Amino acid sequence: MTISVVVADDQELVRSGFALILDTQADMRVVAEASDGFAAIEAVRAHRPQVLLLDIRMPGMDGIEAARVVCGETDTRVLMLTTFDQDDYVYDALCAGASGFLLKDVRRDDLVRAVQVVADGDSLLAPSVTRRLIDDMVSRRPRQAPAGLDLLTARERETLTLLGRGLSNAEIAAAFVVSEHTVKTHVSNLFAKLGLRDRVQAVITAYESGLIRPGG
Structure with a gap:
């Protein structure tokens, strides 16, 4: 199956460079490019891509609003582009529904892999920089129990805690001594009860609710 992608960045060289890399992949097709948030939204509405590669800092409407x-x-799954040492807005982008982020100096193979991961419905949680970022951002904000947390069963709450620590379904299954299918059911149920889009939002929820402490 071919993965359709929209690339949005106000820097033409960056935008066209990413588009060229992705378009050369046998299983990917860039259906549109956009130079700001408004154009990115219109491109998504017109083409309904599986993935939107979206810069955080753009004129007009920034990537967070988009x-x-x-x-x-x-x-459409959103993969944010950022410069880690300058952007303090990545956390807001993840809360807005983005499925992860990439540094703009990402290597070619990592870019391709990231788009594949997000298109498959997963999130970019593996890089340690993501955990450090969420640690940093959540530590600055007051914790509050998200709506629906009290609806979780004890096992679903434990699952959310382990998701917050970055464990995969297989690792959670090993910890609970159950099948991976059972873990997928727990994850699906807690996503539905909490209105979560993906594992990134689950991590944020685990932190904000106090199930996970920054640095823990």
Whole structure:
């Protein structure tokens, strides 16, 4: 199956460079490019891509607002582009529904792999920089129990805690001594009860609710 992608970045060289890399992949097709948030939203509405590669800092409407609209209206998965040492807005982008982020100096193979991972419905949680980022951002904000947390069963709450620590379904299954299918059911149920889009939002929820402490 071919993965359809929209690339949005106000820097033409960056945008065209990423588009060229992705378009050369046998299983990917860039269906549109956009130079700002408004154009990115229109491109998504017109083409309904599986993945939107979206810069955080753009003129007119920034990537955070664009991500909020796209994630609220469509099933398109959003992969944010950022410079880690300058952007303090990545956490807001993840809360808006983005499924992860990439540094703009990402290697070619990592870019391709990231788009594949997000298109498959997973999230970019593996890089340690993601955990450090969430640690940092959540530590600055007051914790509050998200709506629906009290609806979780004890096992679903334990699952959310382990998701917050970055464990995969297989690792959670090993910890619970159950099948991976059972873990997938727990994950699906807690996502539905909490209104979560993916594992990134589960991590954020685990932190904000106090199930996971920054640095823990």
